[in-house]
Amino acid sequence: MHRVGLLITDRFQVLGLSTLSVFEFANQAIKEPFYTCTVYSERGGPVKSSYGVGVDSQPLDVEAPIDTWLVVGVLTPLELPATAGVISFLQNNALKARRVAGICTGAFVLAQAGLLSDRRATTHWAHAQNMKTLYPAIRVEEDRIFIIDDHVWTSAGLTAGLDMALGMVEKDLGTDIARNVAHRLVMHHRRSGGQTQHSEMLALAPRSDRLQSALEYARNNLNKPLTVEDLADAVHVSARQLSRLFRAETGKSPAKAIEGLRLENARLMIEQGRLSLDVIARESGFRDRRHMREVFIRGYGIPPQSLRTGKS
Known part of the structure; x- marks a missing residue:
């Protein structure tokens, strides 16, 4: 006991x-x-x-x-x-x-x-x-x-x-x-201690159930290409309608919103320190390690390697 x-x-x-x-x-x-x-x-x-x-x-x-x-x-x-x-x-x-x-x-x-x-x-x-x-x-x-x-x-x-x-x-x-x-407990996923208190999903602040579902689908499939058409099919709307929803509710295009989710996922995986940057890039949906680095610098102002001391 x-x-x-x-x-x-x-x-x-x-x-x-x-x-x-x-x-x-x-x-x-x-x-x-x-x-x-x-x-x-x-x-x-x-x-x-x-x-x-x-x-x-x-x-x-x-x-x-x-x-x-x-x-x-x-x-x-x-x-x-x-x-x-x-x-x-x-x-x-x-x-x-x-x-x-x-x-x-x-x-x-x-x-x-x-x-x-x-x-x-x-x-x-x-x-x-x-x-x-x-x-x-x-x-x-x-x-x-x-x-x-x-x-x-x-x-x-x-x-x-x-x-x-x-x-x-x-x-x-x-x-x-x-x-x-x-x-x-109907928790979406079990967050590890290394994860940030600030969530990209909260920052996007989707209001409608349909957009929340589209973002959840994206977050669960980040290792795939994820076109607007993919997300639209997942929530049973047209690609044009989904794009309008993204702009109206998040102020971002679907591509930018997905990029933010990819960045967050990659950052968390890097901070946990268990996988190589090549594997993390692939699992987060970037073309390769170099592409992930470009997006990292654009989004966070630092390269992904800086999150690891003595690791690459």
């Missing part, structure tokens, strides 16, 4: 509770109670969330050892720092656990406790600069979904906590179970 403790404080981000669903569905996927989850607070009893809804909790006088501590953040971490009692508890107990994690601005609580000093960490992009200023000993990487530094985990904002929890399930139970849980 793996014991998960979710630590909440007054006015905690209510979405932080959703991470427990990942462990719940992991138990269902393996058909046994591998995880048991308990919500804790400094004194126990009802704790008011950011939305005002109260959640019952157990006090922090924990007798049984906790394997994983998840610390939930608040919407305004500078205005609502963790109490001395919570900080003292983490300093004395967190490192006894197999891992400790800060969900979103929960990273600020870990920082207060000194658990992130000289470590890589992330948090919600809107608070990353404050963390850099307040805690210069932390190597803040503000554009990451989640980061693992030894046994200390931190995630970006809100739904990134689900990705981090899935990462924990993958380490505990394997890739197939993590994929099964993501499917049960």
Whole structure:
């Protein structure tokens, strides 16, 4: 049995509770109670969330050892720092656990406790600069979904906590179970920790279901040529109508939108560092490595090799 403790404080981000669903569905996927989850607070009893809804909790006088501590953040971490009692508890107990994690601005609580000093960490992009200023000993990487530094985990904002929890399930139970849980949670795909907090799909901001479907089709088939006609056939409209939709909703032509998706896919694969640039170019739909380099410089102002230190 793996014991998960979710630590909440007054006015905690209510979405932080959703991470427990990942462990719940992991138990269902393996058909046994591998995880048991308990919500804790400094004194126990009802704790008011950011939305005002109260959640019952157990006090922090924990007798049984906790394997994983998840610390939930608040919407305004500078205005609502963790109490001395919570900080003292983490300093004395967190490192006894197999891992400790800060969900979103929960990273600020870990920082207060000194658990992130000289470590890589992330948090919600809107608070990353404050963390850099307040805690210069932390190597803040503000554009990451989640980061693992030894046994200390931190995630970006809100739904990134689900990705981090899935990462924990993958380490505990394997890739197939993590994929099964993501499917049960109706997550489009399981984002790895190396992925950026900023999504090309969000930047394009498609409004209509038809255009969203066309972009999803493109993202799932980036290793193919992907003409406007291909996308139009996938969503059952004419190429001319689809081109008009792209212009009206994204301000871009289909070709430019697809190029952005290719760039994002290539960048993520490069940052993960597992494949050669030739393979990444092919899998992302570029003609070859040289073509990918040209588009990279045009889109990001840097060559793809610069994302790797000592790799090509």
